[in-house]
Amino acid sequence: MKTRLQSSVWFAGFWQAVGVSGPVRNVVDPAGLSEDDVVEALARIAARDADLERSADHAYEALTWGQGPGVLRQAGLQFWLWYALPTKYITDEVGYMGRLAQGAAALFDELGLNGYAAICRSSATAEVHAAYDRSDADGRRATGRAMEKSGIDPPDLADFTWSDFMGGEESSAHSAVEDALERAIAAGDVVVGGRGWRAAQAAAAAEALDGDHPDLPGQSWRTAVLTERLEQWVGAVRHHSRSLGSARAAVVNRLLHPVEPPSGVFAAVAPLVWLLDRHGDEQPLTQAGYLAPSFVRSLQDERPWELALPLDREMRTEGDDMVLLALREWLQLAGALRKRKSKLKRTTAGAAMAADPAQTWNALTRHLAPRGWEGFVAETVLLHLLDSTGHESDLSYDSVLMFVAAVAEDMGWTTTDDGARRAPSDSDVSWALFDIRQVWVACGLVAFDGSWRDRRIALTEAGEAAALSYLRHTATGPRTSLQ
Secondary structure: OOOEOOOOOOOHHHHHHOOOOOOOOOOEOHHHOOHHHHHHHHHHHHHHOHHHHHHHHHHHHHHHOOOOHHHOOHHHHHHHHHHHHHHHOOOOOOOHHHHHHHHHHHHHHHHOOHHHHHHHHOHHHHHHHHHHHHOHHHHHHHHHHHHHHHOOOOOOEOOEOOOOOOOHHHHHHHHHHHHHHHHHHHHOOOOOOOOOHHHHHHHHHHHHHOOEOOOOOOOEHHHHHHHHHHHHHHHHHHOOOHHHHHHHHHHHHHHOOOOOOOOOHHHHHHHHHHHHHHHOOEEEEOOOOOEOHHHHHHOOOOOOOOOOOOOOOOOOOHHHOHHHHHHHHHHHHOOOEEEEOOEEEEOHHHHHHHHOHHHHHHHHHHOOOOOHHHHHHHHHHHHHHHHHOOOOOOEEHHHHHHHHHHHHHHOOOOEEEOOEEEOOOHHHHHHHHHHHHHHHHHOOOEEEEOOHHHOEEEEOHHHHHHHHHHHHHHHOOOOOOOO
16 A cells, blocks of 8 residues: 655655756655565566666666565665666666666656656756766766755754764764654755754754664764774774773763863963953064964063073074964964964954954864874873773873883884885884873963983873863764774
């Protein structure tokens, strides 16, 4: 028995976007179709055109993989039409894509899935196929445009970005959001191309992502994806370094939920807010790319930090104050300052950070470590310090450097001396940490005690919150590679 859709009106916006003079809608729900319905539909097509029936049968098998008509969905149809047909079929038959698309359309018409039939016959589908006939590059661009216009491709949200390489839970969540967007468009809650449709699409996607997981009681799709990403984050290093895997595993449960800012958040970001405020909209740079000496001297009596190494003369250049240099470079890394020609300009984000310490804290926790080798060192130091919290009040700084050097060797990091490769040393680790350590100290995130020969290091309350927040951003962020 075919089940009629309730409130299933396909609004004209989507269909016009994909080249269909709409509205066109499915008049049955695929979940209400049976295999007998498909067999009868194919028989009716065969009575008219045997070749068309073979194309329709092939399309049905390709779209359902033997799971029955209930698995038919718009996202799967678009993937097959706009990606699988042009790229996964090995044939030299001219026009095979159009032939198979027409077969699918004929079947959908017979089944009452008229909306799906319209997609098969749309100008968007014809344009994608024609583009692939020209080149793969043209085809990929056309596919992207068609997916964008369909409205069911899940968008990135303000607090969630989809991965390039998805695990099982994320792939299922992506499909669930696709289906929710298909329903939202059918119900008219999202009118593709209409006024404010992007916001409506994002709201529908967020609602689906935060909806109940069908198989994990008490969890949403979002929490399931974040848990999966955390598991991948731990598992990605375990087979290389048991020490790093253990350090990540020790902290992973603390990363399941957003980290609240500490009570001392304003003090932590005060040096950054002060420098952004004093910087103003722009400052001139020297030919070497440093802040002008006159501006540097104007900061000498006001700076809210101690010089790393006391000077026996007046501060003349930015290089005389390693903390100032490190903070300025960090602000550029965080996108608060941007170099344009011979000037350093404060960006819109930088102005917002100067006006709102909460935004500065968010930026600090997202950029607590740089990228590359320096980022690996900084992240590993934070993990080791977090792992020691509650066991030891502080750690020997030398022991921290030794731990990171050993992990770096496990992970395959190497450097060269006179052309000869070797594992990084404690000294290499110390130099990699030098610049970002200035920021951490200036912001009161780490505390050093003891003599020069026996320095002790520990995270402060603000430092623990910043480290956890940074690691959560890192561990639960989108997966951009297979590693």
